[in-house]
Amino acid sequence: MQDIHNMSQLTSADLELARAFPEGFLWGAATASYQIEGGAFEDGRGSSIWDDFSATPGKVFQGENGNVAADHYHRLAEDTELMSSLGLGAYRFSIAWPRILPEGRGAINNAGLDFYDRLVDGLLAKGITPYVTLYHWDLPSPLQQEGGWVKRETAFAYADFAEVVAKRLGDRVTNWITLNEPWCSAYLGYGIGIHAPGVQDRQAALDAGHHLMLGHGLAVPRIRAHSAPNSQVGITLNLAHVYANDERPETQRDVALADAFSNRWFLDPILRGHYTEGFFEQLGLNAPPVQDGDLATISTPIDFLGVNNYTRLLVKGNTERIPLADQVSLVAPIPSACYTEMGWEVYPNGLRDLLLRLTKDYAVSKLYVTENGAAFKDAWNGNGHVSDPRRVDYLRTHIAGLAEAIQQGAPLRGYFVWSLMDNFEWAEGYSKRFGIVYIDYPTQKRVVKESGYWYAGLLKAFNQAH
């Protein structure tokens, strides 16, 4: 691998930026099982709701699926070497529940555990710290056939799964993330149905969200029980800072609604032990089936909050009617702004402002940015590397915001770029590329993009400064 730490990619300002971060700050990259692994029918892996959703005509771009993806299942050595060559301090990945418990509960598939054993050992051998997400959306199909996350029993099945994994990996894994983005699982999967399992029922979204959070709370002590004393357990939420487009009262009202729906729906139960006042009424829905003790379980103390952030929300108040919390109108694309291939505004201060808000409003002892990145049109001409200056600029400006947030008191301990490599972007299939490494799917060749070289150079400059 050619000198990947080619710091000539960096400006003097970049070198200054690297030095702005405190000693011990963690630099990593993130992926998820269904998005990169492939090996969908191998070694006892069961089916997930994303296998089923992908196989349903019309659900995923061009009918694409995760059967092969980036073939990571067969490329552990190559990919851990790639991570090492980039100089990553940590790697965030997720465990495919259907590899471990093909039926969702009951019989353990040891070949599935063996795969993650090999991955963890490979990372540790290269000095890369594993950050393990236990659930990144690939619910075993049999559990969905019983109702999935709208059923309370799924929360208990999840906690059992978490314990099985912690028992096997807890002697080496000390950083655990229970769930990735339960908001997406609940609202995109059960509310509007653009994600698996494709249910369109807003009440079901509330019920699923509650049981996802319950599963989180049930799992935390069981993970701790099988992990080393210095382990830390947290959860990753997708959050976005909400801005007012103007000073009108209806805009202020809608900013609060958007914040409740996008952020506080999960932040408040997990970090404050209660749902946001009036939230269900604002949605025009009933409360989910909360049982005595649930909120105490859901708000069990955690060691860090993982924050996934890509853009901001800019709200312009509705005048003609009182909107529902999930129907607030966002400002139309701003001509002067930049947008990624996902249609998300590039607004670097949004990540900084989000971290500062969390620090001010919630008693979080530690924060990690567990995902941040961008999809742009990346092309590879079959040789050399992939030029992606817009992604370099996206990373540079968002990382600069992190330094400001830390300076202003945010307890930020690390950053994981999304993503290590191009991968299956859910309903968008492979049409959207988020990687700092390009995947040529026909050949499965890994090609480090300009952003990958830049990120590697930044990490090298950071390490040299400490």
Ligand SMILES: OC[C@H]1NNC[C@@H](O)[C@@H]1O
């Ligand atoms: O949309 C980009 C990413 N967002 N967070 C969850 C990941 O699975 C997505 O690929």
